[in-house]
Amino acid sequence: MKVVDGIEMKKLDRKAMEEYGIPGVILMEHAGMAVTEEILKDLAHQENKEIVIVCGTGNNGGDGVVAARHLHQKGFPVKVRIIGDIARISEDAKINCDILKKLRVDIKTIIDFKDVPKLSEELSRCGVIVDAIFGTGLNKEVQGLTREVILAVNRTNTYVLSIDIPSGVRASDGHICGIAVKADKTVVLQLPKIGNIQFPGADYAGEMVVKDIGIPHEAIEKSNFPINLITADMVQAILPQRRKDTHKGNYGKAYIVAGSTGMTGAAMLTCEAVLRSGAGLLKVAIPQSLNNIMEVRLTEAITVPLPELKKGVVGISDIEKIIKTMQESDVIAVGPGSGQTRELEEVLRNIFEAATIPIVLDADALNALAHRQEILKLIKSAAVLTPHTGEMSRLTNIPVEEINRNRIQIALEFAKKWNVILILKGARTIVASPDGKVFVNTTGNPGMATAGSGDVLTGIVTGLLAQGIQPIKAAIAAVYLHGVAGDRAAARLGEYGLIAGDIVLELPYAIKEIVGK
Numbered sequence: 001m002k003v004v005d006g007i008e009m010k011k012l013d014r015k016a017m018e019e020y021g022i023p024g025v026i027l028m029e030h031a032g033m034a035v036t037e038e039i040l041k042d043l044a045h046q047e048n049k050e051i052v053i054v055c056g057t058g059n060n061g062g063d064g065v066v067a068a069r070h071l072h073q074k075g076f077p078v079k080v081r082i083i084g085d086i087a088r089i090s091e092d093a094k095i096n097c098d099i100l101k102k103l104r105v106d107i108k109t110i111i112d113f114k115d116v117p118k119l120s121e122e123l124s125r126c127g128v129i130v131d132a133i134f135g136t137g138l139n140k141e142v143q144g145l146t147r148e149v150i151l152a153v154n155r156t157n158t159y160v161l162s163i164d165i166p167s168g169v170r171a172s173d174g175h176i177c178g179i180a181v182k183a184d185k186t187v188v189l190q191l192p193k194i195g196n197i198q199f200p201g202a203d204y205a206g207e208m209v210v211k212d213i214g215i216p217h218e219a220i221e222k223s224n225f226p227i228n229l230i231t232a233d234m235v236q237a238i239l240p241q242r243r244k245d246t247h248k249g250n251y252g253k254a255y256i257v258a259g260s261t262g263m264t265g266a267a268m269l270t271c272e273a274v275l276r277s278g279a280g281l282l283k284v285a286i287p288q289s290l291n292n293i294m295e296v297r298l299t300e301a302i303t304v305p306l307p308e309l310k311k312g313v314v315g316i317s318d319i320e321k322i323i324k325t326m327q328e329s330d331v332i333a334v335g336p337g338s339g340q341t342r343e344l345e346e347v348l349r350n351i352f353e354a355a356t357i358p359i360v361l362d363a364d365a366l367n368a369l370a371h372r373q374e375i376l377k378l379i380k381s382a383a384v385l386t387p388h389t390g391e392m393s394r395l396t397n398i399p400v401e402e403i404n405r406n407r408i409q410i411a412l413e414f415a416k417k418w419n420v421i422l423i424l425k426g427a428r429t430i431v432a433s434p435d436g437k438v439f440v441n442t443t444g445n446p447g448m449a450t451a452g453s454g455d456v457l458t459g460i461v462t463g464l465l466a467q468g469i470q471p472i473k474a475a476i477a478a479v480y481l482h483g484v485a486g487d488r489a490a491a492r493l494g495e496y497g498l499i500a501g502d503i504v505l506e507l508p509y510a511i512k513e514i515v516g517k
């Protein structure tokens, strides 16, 4: 599903109106009806059926006014409160306001701070508040009277439903323009906006429901706006059903170079996730002195002990053996728990030069690359890099705060510059492809911010790549499944006690949930 900013949404609205001849009032009618449908669902669970709709003077307010008409028609007590000068109301909203007046619906303007206490009382007394103050047209910080009204809404304990986006959240990036409505539910019109899914704005949305308002789908498909939301349907289409007549050779050979003294756990989590993702065969390269540990802990994998010059870490003396096993494999992953050594840079350079299979790079491989990014240019096959924000900061020399403000753009630029698939991990993991597309993941939870969680993700990507899934698709499916497995683990254990091993244990069920088998 596409994700847009306010400007792109406006373009699509205009296209619907000008190229397809769908009048704005019809789109607004659909929006208002979609909102009504959701309010009816919410009202079914509560005694107090009174609704107060707080509107701005733009088209978002117009959507609220249409909802008021439908709710009035169904016999619900509705109040409409419009903030500001009614003479400035948008053309389509005015048409709908005029109808409401003829229907004698209770409609008043809030033009003075003196009006706020009375409004506060109405907001506290009703069953549902509808927030129709600002949508995609929000273009400056929220101040004065509107700020007071939003404060009043947030002070109540009443259920709040926002239309399109909680008022005060900027659609283009999720920035809070001084203050924003804290919604229990957001009825998103036609397509999610970046502000609905990117933090901090995403924190204000509550439950999100996306509703079609009649913008022609072919117009949306033709839009070349690069951002997409990863959905269950998308992942289902990526994961192949297993054939009945089949053997382990059909599901690929994965090769993991990971682990060092004190860090065998990272290697183990990655390996388990590879196997739990459905790969046919797994070999793991491990410094000789750690081989026994891995043999005991990993029953299903084959360990390939490496001669080591420096005890407990992979180094240049191991290159030949690594390359040989790589040439017999379908995918290679390097980095989890490998340890921070300059020799790893040399190991990577040799792998990059020789590889004809997809390469997954995580953790210490990324730290090694931070010193010598230019060796990425040696890669002839596909590469998937999986940095968290700190690793991304070291890779790009951009401060963490700046990355957090601009995650999508920074991920995209890196993917294009180095011709790699970039998975930027964090709350709302982003997958960016070198051809300029971005995929945002919304599965997962704060409990997954725990040691080893990233190693599990690396394992899932590697396991899917082993099975011959196209690299960008493997990355998309992996981040989604990782999140679903984490959500399942959190549902069972809570967010505090969740550890990375729990994500691995839930992974088979997460896959089964999507594939059905």
Ligand SMILES: NC(=O)C1=CN([C@@H]2O[C@H](COP(=O)(O)OP(=O)(O)OC[C@H]3O[C@@H](n4cnc5c(N)ncnc54)[C@H](OP(=O)(O)O)[C@@H]3O)[C@@H](O)[C@H]2O)[C@@H](O)CC1
Pocket (backbone or CB within 6 Å): 010, 013, 024, 027, 028, 031, 056, 057, 058, 059, 060, 061, 062, 063, 090, 133, 134, 135, 136, 137, 138, 139, 140, 141, 142, 143, 146, 163, 164, 165, 177, 189, 213
């Ligand atoms: N035909 C369509 O396009 C359809 C649109 N639809 C709906 O409309 C929404 C977009 O509507 P919109 O473009 O009218 O903008 P909206 O969000 O209502 O607010 C704009 C008004 O607020 C004002 N303003 C802005 N910031 C402010 C601030 N901080 N403090 C104070 N004022 C501020 C701004 O003022 P100005 O720019 O003049 O200064 C302007 O008057 C969209 O989210 C969806 O819900 C659907 O019905 C489908 C059809």
Ligand SMILES: [K+]
Pocket (backbone or CB within 6 Å): 060, 131, 132, 133, 134, 135, 162, 163, 164, 165, 166, 167
């Ligand atoms: K709104």
